[in-house]
Amino acid sequence: MIATPRLLLRPWRETDLPHFAALNADVEVRRWWSAGTLSEADSNAQANELQRHIEDNGFGFWAVEAPGVSPFIGFVCLQNESDDMPFAPAVEAGWRLARAYWGRGYAVEAAKAAFKDGFERLGLDEIVAYAVEGNMPSRRVMERLGMRHNPHDDFDHPRRAPNDPFKRHVLYRLRNSG
Numbered sequence: 514m515i516a517t518p519r520l521l522l523r524p525w526r527e528t529d530l531p532h533f534a535a536l537n538a539d540v541e542v543r544r545w546w547s548a549g550t551l552s553e554a555d556s557n558a559q560a561n562e563l564q565r566h567i568e569d570n571g572f573g574f575w576a577v578e579a580p581g582v583s584p585f586i587g588f589v590c591l592q593n594e595s596d597d598m599p600f601a602p603a604v605e606a607g608w609r610l611a612r613a614y615w616g617r618g619y620a621v622e623a624a625k626a627a628f629k630d631g632f633e634r635l636g637l638d639e640i641v642a643y644a645v646e647g648n649m650p651s652r653r654v655m656e657r658l659g660m661r662h663n664p665h666d667d668f669d670h671p672r673r674a675p676n677d678p679f680k681r682h683v684l685y686r687l688r689n690s691g
């Protein structure tokens with residue numbers, strides 16, 4: 514569990530599931546990596562997977578609560594990257610907030626705290642983040658976190674078909690400056 518001035522990054526709860534399903538049913542939230550929405554069953558399975566990563570590793574994609582505002586606004590955090598990515602092994606940062614909570618600085622505030630935890634408690638050397646080239650809101654979060662983009666790192670997602678519009682990705686990195 515990680516607390517910031519406005520947020521709580523915490524393990525997932527059963528009561529988060531309907532909020533997460535609603536977020537995943539919003540095409541605008543998913544527009545940069547999927548042409549469709551996620552069913553409630555798939556959304557629940559994804560939440561369970563994220564919680565399992567936290568239990569297995571002591572860190573992961575925490576559920577984010579904004580006390581006094583909403584019990585669940587989305588997820589932000591760090592997880593081990595899958596082995597098939599060109600930059601693996603790596604720890605990846607990610608964020609997905611319900612649309613009602615965009616534009617308030619929550620993603621940056623939560624990610625800053627997660628990065629501090631990653632560098633100080635977990636002793637990570639580096640954290641990466643990636644997005645489809647055009648996903649400027651996500652890239653702005655990366656830039657506000659001080660992450661650097663080197664175009665030589667850009668890559669085609671290995672699990673996307675050659676003609677998939679979401680195939681090309683940009684990679685940002687932040688080294689532990691100790």
Ligand SMILES: CC(C)(COP(=O)(O)OP(=O)(O)OC[C@H]1O[C@@H](n2cnc3c(N)ncnc32)[C@H](O)[C@@H]1OP(=O)(O)O)[C@@H](O)C(=O)NCCC(=O)NCCS
Binds near residue numbers: 545608614617618
């Ligand atoms: C990516 C995503 C999390 C970014 O959310 P966001 O709301 O833009 O990011 P933040 O919460 O940090 O808020 C940033 C904005 O809040 C504003 N802000 C910053 N601090 C603030 C504060 N304390 N109070 C109010 N507003 C603030 C900033 O001015 C900024 O706006 P600007 O960049 O237009 O100037 C969100 O767009 C999202 O969930 N998208 C869908 C999922 C997705 O694409 N995930 C990434 C896949 S790679």
